[in-house]
Amino acid sequence: MPELPEVETTLRGIKPHIIGRKISEISVRNKNLRWPVSKRVYSIAGSKFNHIKRRGKYILIDVNDGTLLIHLGMSGSLRIVECDQEFRKHDHVDIKMDSGKSLRYHDPRRFGCVLFHLGNINNHKLLKHLGPEPLDEEFCGEFLYSKSRGRNVPIKQFIMNAQTVVGVGNIYACEALFFSGINPKRLASKISRERYNKLAENIKMVLQSSIEMGGTTLRDFVNEVGEPGYFKQSLMIYGREDEQCNKCSKAITRIIQTGRSTFYCSSCQR
Numbered sequence: 001m002p003e004l005p006e007v008e009t010t011l012r013g014i015k016p017h018i019i020g021r022k023i024s025e026i027s028v029r030n031k032n033l034r035w036p037v038s039k040r041v042y043s044i045a046g047s048k049f050n051h052i053k054r055r056g057k058y059i060l061i062d063v064n065d066g067t068l069l070i071h072l073g074m075s076g077s078l079r080i081v082e083c084d085q086e087f088r089k090h091d092h093v094d095i096k097m098d099s100g101k102s103l104r105y106h107d108p109r110r111f112g113c114v115l116f117h118l119g120n121i122n123n124h125k126l127l128k129h130l131g132p133e134p135l136d137e138e139f140c141g142e143f144l145y146s147k148s149r150g151r152n153v154p155i156k157q158f159i160m161n162a163q164t165v166v167g168v169g170n171i172y173a174c175e176a177l178f179f180s181g182i183n184p185k186r187l188a189s190k191i192s193r194e195r196y197n198k199l200a201e202n203i204k205m206v207l208q209s210s211i212e213m214g215g216t217t218l219r220d221f222v223n224e225v226g227e228p229g230y231f232k233q234s235l236m237i238y239g240r241e242d243e244q245c246n247k248c249s250k251a252i253t254r255i256i257q258t259g260r261s262t263f264y265c266s267s268c269q270r
């Protein structure tokens, strides 16, 4: 599933190809994504792509007085291709530009979306309840500490909740908790300010290093024909059940929390 770093890398990959470009034609080959592709999407023909940014895992592209809101769902990708390049199966939305290139949305499982919102995008129902961006300054240990008081849920569940902070997926939650020495089952309300300082720093660190690694696979998002390249990363704890912990050599444990696998070291993480 594309996580925040893949979405950020997608954004950086497509940005230089779309900003300032005039949209010449839009075709929707299959509108049945998670939500139907907005009919208003057609109204952007003749306009320019003005600005692109990310909010959580949503890609937001300003066009005219509205915003194109794109989510990659479970299996989606955006690529820049030549306008006349043949469509592949699962290429659902195609936006041709005056450069002779197209921005093409591909999504085999169709859990993503391509919507158009008029007016202030921050008021959109999908965005207005989202917590802060993990890489922004306002996201820090103090923020987590105050937000967690009285929250009797496991810390892993707490940091994966988009109302706490956006974009901390399962892999990143496991890795950040390992680097912070925090047991994923520990209740959010019981963790000290000092440990939250460490955790906030490690969340930023694991996401940032994954984004940096993504830079090397940028090409995959702009012109390859294959599936989007999700980053191969060197993971310390995630996916390593029964292997030795890199810090203490004890076997790594796997448990299920709210339906997702959690990997941790019972000796390093308390």
Ligand SMILES: [Zn+2]
Pocket (backbone or CB within 6 Å): 245, 246, 247, 248, 249, 250, 265, 266, 267, 268, 269
């Ligand atoms: Zn260990």
